[in-house]
Every structure is written in structure tokens, then in C-alpha cells.
Amino acid sequence: AQRVTQPEKLLSVFKGAPVELKCNYSYSGSPELFWYVQYSRQRLQLLLRHISRESIKGFTADLNKGETSFHLKKPFAQEEDSAMYYCPPRGPNNAGNMLTFGGGTRLMVKP
Amino acid sequence: KAGVTQTPRYLIKTRGQQVTLSCSPISGHRSVSWYQQTPGQGLQFLFEYFSETQRNKGNFPGRFSGRQFSNSRSEMNVSTLELGDSALYLCASSSGTGVFYEQYFGPGTRLTVT
Numbered sequence: 001a002q003r004v005t006q007p008e009k010l011l012s013v014f015k016g017a018p019v020e021l022k023c024n025y026s027y028s029g030s031p032e033l034f035w036y037v038q039y040s041r042q043r044l045q046l047l048l049r050h051i052s053r054e055s056i057k058g059f060t061a062d063l064n065k066g067e068t069s070f071h072l073k074k075p076f077a078q079e080e081d082s083a084m085y086y087c088p089p090r091g092p093n094n095a096g097n098m099l100t101f102g103g104g105t106r107l108m109v110k111p
Numbered sequence: 112k113a114g115v116t117q118t119p120r121y122l123i124k125t126r127g128q129q130v131t132l133s134c135s136p137i138s139g140h141r142s143v144s145w146y147q148q149t150p151g152q153g154l155q156f157l158f159e160y161f162s163e164t165q166r167n168k169g170n171f172p173g174r175f176s177g178r179q180f181s182n183s184r185s186e187m188n189v190s191t192l193e194l195g196d197s198a199l200y201l202c203a204s205s206s207g208t209g210v211f212y213e214q215y216f217g218p219g220t221r222l223t224v225t
Contacts, residue, residue, distance in 0.1 A: 032209070032210040034210075043114075043115075043216045043217065043218055043219075044201065044203075044216040045215075045216065046213045046214070049210055050210070051210055051211075086154065088154075090209075090210060095166075095167045096142065096144075096159045096161060096166040096167045096208055097142050097144055097159055097203075097205050097208055097212070097214055098144065098156050098159060098167050098169070099144075099146075099154075099156065099214065100156065101146075101153055101154035101155070101156075102153070103153050104153065104154075
């Protein structure tokens, strides 16, 4: 069964500091991982997916199959990055679009 | 293009009653998933419907049920409400299945059971 662990419930950093939100997963088969973000009073929305290998809003995430991790990183945090972040895996393949959410990490970027 | 809409946005019910929540997906999306969000359990998958068929179901009691109509609109029903059913219920729609397809979430329906 898919399982994801986000060890930090709250991560507080100062503006301009690097930030890393940790995500560890257990997965059967080929993992499909995402980062979703929920800003205050907004809907949950996709930030990036593991196959993208692109930077979205300055965030990147690398899938490390050896360590079974998919940490989200940004070199210089901005106040507008303050939000709730989730890294749910999708699947398994016969489970349609089911996402398995962990507890999430609340990122607070202080001025 | 209009986003996912959920009605009603807020609901207060009494223990033992039943409730029906509605989700209208983005036009053209045939997949609708439902999630329950609570402070204690976080976001938990309830079920997914695709082309009017339930494709997958989470670990919830049979009091939780759903359906999807031919226009892809979906409803979920909770019978014999319990205090623990108080939660934000989110639905998400997608145009396909797999890592290349984004799921778009609605604003949620906040259900309070008293």
C-alpha cells in the first residue's frame, strides 16, 4: 500500500532563507508523486509532479528512489510561499486517481 | 473555464440525519474523487467515480456512498450522521487518469454535525 510521511508538521523560516520540505514514501510499483499546495483561503492545487523536472514558483523536487524521498526545495523562500504543502502519491495503477495524503507540512515564511 | 464547484458550501446537521453533497466537475472531466479533511486524520480518500462507475473506494463505512450522473456531476451521501463526520469534504475532477493529468479541487463543503 502507498504511504507517505511528512515528518515536519510546521516549518518556519525567514524570508530569503533556503527551505526544504521533506517527503518520504513507501510505494509498490513505479511511484507517481506530486506536491500539492493550499494557500490560505484558496483551493488545494497542484504545484509540481515528479516527472516534470521543472521549477514551479522557484520550487523543485527530485525523486530519490534509493532513499524513497521526494523532498521539495526552494533556495530563497518568499512570504507568499507560506501555505500548507502535501506530497501524495497516486496509485497504484489500478486505483484510478486516488491520492494518498500524509499529514502535510505548514510552511511559514517570516519577514 | 469554470472551476470545480461544490454545493452547499456550509451545512449544519444533527446526529442521525443524512446529508447529500454535490460536486460539479470542470466541463469535460469524467473523473470525480471525494476526500474528507479533518484536523485529526488529515485528507482521506473516500471514492472516485469515472463515467458513472465507482472506480475505487477508501476505507470508510457503508454510511458513505456516492454516485455520478451522465453529465459527470457527482453526489455523495452520508446517512446516520455521527459527530465524527464533521469535516471539510473536498471533491476533485480530472480529465484523465495518470501522472500527466492534474486533479482540480473544489472549495469544499464544510459539514458540521451537532
